Amino acid sequence: MSSESLILFFIVGVFLVGGAIVFSTFVPPSSVNPNKSDTYECGIPTKGLSWLQFNVGYYLFAILFLIFDVETVFIFPWAVVMKQLGMVAFIEILIFFVILGLGLLYAWKKHALIWE
Numbered sequence: 200m201s202s203e204s205l206i207l208f209f210i211v212g213v214f215l216v217g218g219a220i221v222f223s224t225f226v227p228p229s230s231v232n233p234n235k236s237d238t239y240e241c242g243i244p245t246k247g248l249s250w251l252q253f254n255v256g257y258y259l260f261a262i263l264f265l266i267f268d269v270e271t272v273f274i275f276p277w278a279v280v281m282k283q284l285g286m287v288a289f290i291e292i293l294i295f296f297v298i299l300g301l302g303l304l305y306a307w308k309k310h311a312l313i314w315e
Contacts, residue, residue, distance in 0.1 A: 259311050270299055 281288045306312055
């Protein structure tokens with residue numbers, strides 16, 4: 200790929216993203232309603248203050264879930280080429296599972312998986 204085509208690709212990308220942002224400011228209907236500014240949680244009106252501090256454990260639990268969920272996505276491409284690569288792919292996935300297991304062991308040891 201030449202540098203001219205790369206520059207053209209970048210310019211077209213910036214133009215399309217910028218055009219979409221400008222288009223979205225003019226197109227949608229707008230109406231002023233105090234209910235639109237209200238905090239919304241599952242269709243139930245909030246009681247009391249809506250700005251509460253959550254326990255950091257919830258965020259840690261969610262991040263751990265995302266990490267392990269995304270890493271399991273890598274198993275599918277490995278399974279597709281496993282037969283072609285043979286023992287090399289098997290050793291690579293063993294290393295992958297060892298690293299994944301060490302991460303799980305670390306999270307377990309730090310009590311990050313305890314839901315309180």
